[in-house]
Amino acid sequence: MRTPKQEPKIAGGGGDSARVFSGYHESVLPGEVVEALRPGEGKLYIDGTLGGGGHASLLLEAGASVIGFDQDEEALEEAGKKLEKYGERFRSVRTNFRVAGEVLEGLGVRDVDGVLLDVGVSSRQLDAGGRGFSFRENGPLDMRMDRRSPVTAESVVNGETQERLSEIFREYGEEPMAAKVAARIVQVRESRRLETTFDLVEAVGSVIPKRGPRHPATKVFQALRVAVNDELGSLKEGLEGFVPFLAGGGRMAVITFHSLEDRIVKRFFKERSAPEIDRPEWAQARPNPLYSFRLITSSPVAATAAEVSKNPRSRSAKLRVAEKLPRKP
Ligand SMILES: C[S@@+](CC[C@H](N)C(=O)[O-])C[C@H]1O[C@@H](n2cnc3c(N)ncnc32)[C@H](O)[C@@H]1O
Known part of the structure; x- marks a missing residue:
């Protein structure tokens, strides 16, 4: 069996020709996604994060069919307008991908050739x-x-509570001043509710001084967004939910934008790509009951410098890809 290290690297697809900008959202790592998912006529893909439909359009353009999920109705409208020209090869569903299993079951879909998740906003x-x-x-x-x-x-x-706010800012934003920001918010809300983004910016700005190019509220805003949308919980459940619907040889490609998400994806693929597990207390290694994938990317794929210069949002993008093993007879 070939080890993941012997796989050709997925890289360098994001040149000028691969640029996909709909005016709504510029897709990251477009060439790398196509290379990973290998779309073609007769193949079926689930795009779990349809957004502006940029990645989906690349799959459709190659002749594949796509079912797109998004929980945001504006995204679905936008992508729908862009992708209606592909007729019955494109369908969309307003849903959180965390319940992908139920949705696909309801649609009677099985054995898809690939799943793409490009998480976040x-x-x-x-x-x-x-x-x-x-x-x-x-x-x-x-x-x-x-x-x-x-x-x-x-x-x-x-x-x-102040404790929970502090935990949210620390865990989801990795904000070192989490406790102080939480305390300040609780102090402000004793006299009035914080209702606008600028109310929050002001509260954060009064405890985190501006240093360097990064806005002082960056991490607090990221943390709140992750908490409001339960982004990490959705990712964990979504990854799990898609597994039974992938055909043998079908691929899962996941793009993340911060370390908390990437850690989840890395662990998910790692736990499922080892044929055996071993523990010091065991006399010998045992078969891994979760073994169902082989890694295509042994380390995450990042955007090229050329892509980052055109699309700064791609700076922190990381793509991981794994392939479903054939089902046991
Ligand atoms: C980064 S954008 C995707 C962009 C898309 N790949 C493109 O090329 O245009 C992420 C999209 O996924 C949606 N999204 C994020 N998490 C989701 C989830 N758990 N379930 C469904 N949609 C989600 C967001 O609403 C957003 O529209």
């Missing part, structure tokens, strides 16, 4: 002041990707 969501994701725009403290959800950034900031 799109440029459009981030830039639209009204969505509350950005510390640069004043808007309601919302941050929901799915506007049907009852949990907003406003409800978290005004409703959670």
Whole structure:
């Protein structure tokens, strides 16, 4: 059997010709995604994070069919307009990919040739002041990707205990001043609710001084977004949920943007790509009951310098790919 290290590296696909910008969102690592998923006529893919439909359009352009998921109805509308020209080869469903299993079961879909997850928010969501994701725009403290959800950034900031807020900022934002920011928020909300992004920026700015190019509220905003949308929980459940629907030889490609997400994907693939597990207390290694993938990328693929210069958002993108093993007879 070939080891993952002998696999050709997926890299260098993101040149000029591969640039995919819909005016809604510029897709990251477009060439690398195509190289990893190998789309072609008669193949079926699930794009779990449709966004502006950029990656999906590359799969469709190669002749494949795509079922796109997104929990944001604006994304689905936008992608729908862009991709309707592919007729029945494109379908979309408004859903969180964490329940992918139920949705695919309901659609009667099995044995898909590939799954793509490009997690986090799109440029459009981030830039639209009204969505509350950005510390640069004043808007309601919302941050929901799915506007049907009852949990907003406003409800978290005004409703959670000081301890929980501190934990959110520390764990999801890796913010060293987490405890101080939480204490300041609790102090402010004794006199009034924090309702807008600028209310939060002001509270954060009063305890974190501006140092260097990064905005002082960057990590706090990231942490809140992760908490409001339960992004890490969705990723864990989504990865798991897609497994039974992948055909043998089908591939899963996952793009993440921060270390907490990448750690989840790395562990998920690692746990499933070792034929055996060994523990010091065991006399010998035992078969791994989760063994179901082989790694295609032994380390994550990053954007080339050329892509980063054109699309700065790709700077922190990491792509990991694994291939489903054939089902046991
Ligand atoms: C980075 S964008 C995807 C961009 C897309 N790949 C493209 O090329 O245009 C992420 C999208 O995934 C959606 N999303 C994020 N997490 C999701 C989840 N758990 N379930 C469904 N959609 C999700 C967001 O609403 C957003 O539209």
